[in-house]
Structures are given as C-alpha cells and as structure tokens.
Amino acid sequence: MSVVSACSDSPKALTGSKSDPSGSPSASQSDAKITASIPADATDVKVNRSLRLNVDGGTFQTVSVAGTSGELQGALAGDKLSWQSSGRLQPGETYRVRGVAVDQDGHQTVYRSKFSTQNLSMDQQTFPSFFPLPGATVGVGMPAIIRFDVPIENKASIEKHLHVTSVPAQPGAFHWVSDTEVHWRPQNYWQPGTKVTVNADIDSIPAGNGIFGQKSRTSSFTIGRSMISKVNTKTDQMRVFQDGKLVRTIPITTGQQPKYTTRSGVKVIVEKYRKKRMNSETVGIDPNGPDGYNIAGVEYAMRITYSGEFLHAAPWSVGSQGHANVSHGCTGMSTANAAWLYGQTLIGDVVEYSGTDKPMTLTNGIGDWNLPFDQYAAGSALS
The missing domain is CATH 2.40.440.10 (L,D-transpeptidase catalytic domain-like)
Structure with missing residues (x-):
C-alpha cells in the first residue's frame, strides 16, 4: 500500500509518497520529491487558484487531477519538472491529485492528495448573456453587448477575459455602460458582411466583492448590408x-x-x-x-x-x-x-x-x- 504524503513546513510544499508502480513499498527509496501548490486536504479553496506540481530529484511520468465533473486540464513542462493546470477549478468540487515521478535510478515516487473548492451560491456567480443573439444578422451600428446578471465590481479582472474578434478585422474598444453591461464597438461602423465572434471566458474569474464568473460562453453574429x-x-x-x-x-x-x-x-x-x-x-x-x-x-x-x-x-x-x-x-x-x-x-x-x-x-x-x-x-x- 502507499505511504500517505506528509506536509512540509511550508503550506505550499507537499512531499510525495514513495512506492513502486504496483503501489507496494519500494525496496529502494526514490530521490524524487513532489510538491504541490495546494495543500492536501485543503478546503474552501478559491476557484481562481491554479494548481502546480513540481518535482526535485527526478522527472514526472504522469499527472492526473480528477474532479467531480471531470478532469482538470493541465500540461507537463518540456523538461518534465513541473505540471501546471490550464483548466479552471469549479465551485463545490473535490479534486483528487495523482502524480508519478522517477529519479535517475528509475525509483518511483507516487504523490496523492485531495482538496475541495469553495461552494458558491448563484448570488456569488455572474452569468454572461449576449446581444445580439447568437446567429443573428444585424445592421452596421450594432455593438457587441455582454450583460451580467450579478454586478461586476472588478471590471478590469473580467474585461481581461472578454474578447471580440471579427473577419475582416476592425479596430475597436470596450466601454462599460453600467456595472452589469459592457459594449464593444468598432472605431467606425462595421463593414458589411463582417463575421463577429464574442468570447466571455470568465469561468471562475474573480469579479470583485466575492463574485466569480459562472460560465464561459461564446457567441457569433453577422453584419448584413449597410x-x-x-x-x-x-x-x-x-x-x-x-x-x-x-x-x-x-x-x-x-x-x-x-x-x-x-x-x-x-x-x-x-x-x-x-x-x-x-x-x-x-x-x-x-x-x-x-x-x-x-x-x-x-x-x-x-x-x-x-x-x-x-x-x-x-x-x-x-x-x-x-x-x-x-x-x-x-x-x-x-x-x-x-x-x-x-x-x-x-x-x-x-x-x-x-x-x-x-x-x-x-x-x-x-x-x-x-x-x-x-x-x-x-x-x-x-x-
């Protein structure tokens, strides 16, 4: 059976257990030591945190992080000395972490931990909706409009994750008209026939005042004749x-x-x-x-x-x-x-x-x- 991971003096450093691939105690101790940025058994973890695993004295073979609703996406660095999450944590979930690393002699370390994220009510999450509606064909004066059902206090945090692209490309800018509504318009009226895509990639992004983005969404619309x-x-x-x-x-x-x-x-x-x-x-x-x-x-x-x-x-x-x-x-x-x-x-x-x-x-x-x-x-x- 596996030896349970021990916490280090640092709250962000956890050393992995030593085991062979079958999970039974290894005859030789591995020099590979695995640490994680989120401590084992942590609770109420903020959803805007990321997870990073590092290994000293060895290299990673595999890392997996399984949540209640699916895998947390991430990738190993090219040198296999670290793993960094790319997906975002979801509220009210338990994540189970497993990392496998080997030292230069091939001795294996298996790191296991779990942690849970904070629960968020609907009042603590803001949902983006779009106007015009997806698939619409509209006139050359229509800005891309994103509305939120819970007010945004930290507009900069949210706006960093809002993007409007068009074909053909046209310069433009966002403008907040209220705490719940932001528009994007091109510098001049849209060119007829333009294809516009609006991306609100705000899932788990902090919006201020304890509010987080509820869901990432994308929409597109078309500009008709002028x-x-x-x-x-x-x-x-x-x-x-x-x-x-x-x-x-x-x-x-x-x-x-x-x-x-x-x-x-x-x-x-x-x-x-x-x-x-x-x-x-x-x-x-x-x-x-x-x-x-x-x-x-x-x-x-x-x-x-x-x-x-x-x-x-x-x-x-x-x-x-x-x-x-x-x-x-x-x-x-x-x-x-x-x-x-x-x-x-x-x-x-x-x-x-x-x-x-x-x-x-x-x-x-x-x-x-x-x-x-x-x-x-x-x-x-x-x-």
Whole structure:
C-alpha cells in the first residue's frame, strides 16, 4: 500500500509518497520529491487558484487531477519538472491529485492528495448573456453587448477575459455602460458582411466583492448590408441609404418643438414591432390629459430609444409629414413608407438625426456612436 504524503513546513510544499508502480513499498527509496501548490486536504479553496506540481530529484511520468465533473486540464513542462493546470477549478468540487515521478535510478515516487473548492451560491456567480443573439444578422451600428446578471465590481479582472474578434478585422474598444453591461464597438461602423465572434471566458474569474464568473460562453453574429437613414428635423425628410446609395427619401414628422423635441444624434434600431400599442403614460404623459394618447395597433414600429422614440406609421399626421413637426417625439410617416422601411430594416441599422439641440445620450438606447472613439475607448476598465 502507499505511504500517505506528509506536509512540509511550508503550506505550499507537499512531499510525495514513495512506492513502486504496483503501489507496494519500494525496496529502494526514490530521490524524487513532489510538491504541490495546494495543500492536501485543503478546503474552501478559491476557484481562481491554479494548481502546480513540481518535482526535485527526478522527472514526472504522469499527472492526473480528477474532479467531480471531470478532469482538470493541465500540461507537463518540456523538461518534465513541473505540471501546471490550464483548466479552471469549479465551485463545490473535490479534486483528487495523482502524480508519478522517477529519479535517475528509475525509483518511483507516487504523490496523492485531495482538496475541495469553495461552494458558491448563484448570488456569488455572474452569468454572461449576449446581444445580439447568437446567429443573428444585424445592421452596421450594432455593438457587441455582454450583460451580467450579478454586478461586476472588478471590471478590469473580467474585461481581461472578454474578447471580440471579427473577419475582416476592425479596430475597436470596450466601454462599460453600467456595472452589469459592457459594449464593444468598432472605431467606425462595421463593414458589411463582417463575421463577429464574442468570447466571455470568465469561468471562475474573480469579479470583485466575492463574485466569480459562472460560465464561459461564446457567441457569433453577422453584419448584413449597410443601411443608414438620415433624418433632418428641419426639412422633415428622411433619406435612406443602402450600401452608400440613396434608395428613398421619405417625408416625415418629428417631435413638436420645444415641448416634445426629438433628440439629435446617432440612434440604432433596437426593436421591431409589426403592431404596438402606444400609451403616453409610458413616457410620463397623462393619457387622459390634453396631450395624452393611447393608440392600439400602431403599425411598423421600430424603437430607437429606451425613452420611447420610434419610427412608425402615422396615418393621422400625413398632412404634416414633410412640412411640420407635430409628434410627441417619434418619427412618423405614411403607412406605405413605414411598411417599406420596416421590410428593409435590421436590428442594428443606423438612424442619424440632425436639426435639434436636444442630444441623444449613450445609454438611452444604443447610443454608442454619440461618443468620439477616444472617449468611448476611455470607458474600458483597461484603458
């Protein structure tokens, strides 16, 4: 039988037992001494720790680390003097370590130990989700968005393990818009046809305040054709460009000024509804008041701000479209034009507004393009 490993004076040094390959005591003592970075029988081991085994007076033959949910991945160094884990520890698991080394005379040392990791509740783990959804085709203004269900305090620790790659490659940067949401946008609008991959490799990575990443996830999406619409609130016209070519000019009406001024700046289509009830109560206007409204089944509604600005069909204002601003902030057009636009639109398409002194903001919808790129990049935790 094997002799139980003995702890050294150092909490990080454990000397392996001496045994022959069959596990019975060896007639000759091996000079190979194995130590491990995590002590035998350790409990509540942090999941962000790594495991390293070293051998003096010999070389490793094999190392294996078996956890409850599978093997902990790792590799021997080229000189076989050490083994380093590459996989990450999982919470609430027991790991059993076995390392076999031989000295220059071929005498064998077998090292065995076990340790257990800390248990983590769901409130102690943060899970990443993606927008756009995996496999989506989106417009050239759509940033890669990663949302977390538990707030991130140590954003730098997490961001080091977030990666966005694209084909073709385009320079860009992360920007934290809150403790639970980080965006990545290219320096300029995406090139049409770009393939984008988002990797949140945060499994067991510390997020601060005792929180760790719950799971590593990857997503990908595709950029479609370029569609950029330009709205001029002074001329009440919207020009729609596809792949740089003007394909339609649409008479529109925007927010009545100064009471319901439509915001100027770069907006992005975030949602589409074939029909949507629009109730002024959702934007702080009493539906029973003189400016109130509660309209069922507004057609071809495309959201561009979280505060309630949409592009949509507005047959009730056709007489003002192209001539006057009479809406509560939305961009209204004829039903025929709205149906055409809706049919052409992807989530992530860009709508650029000009003509008012009320600015679009970063977080009222997808407002990423309203910051100059150097200011946007400064919102990275690693900047």
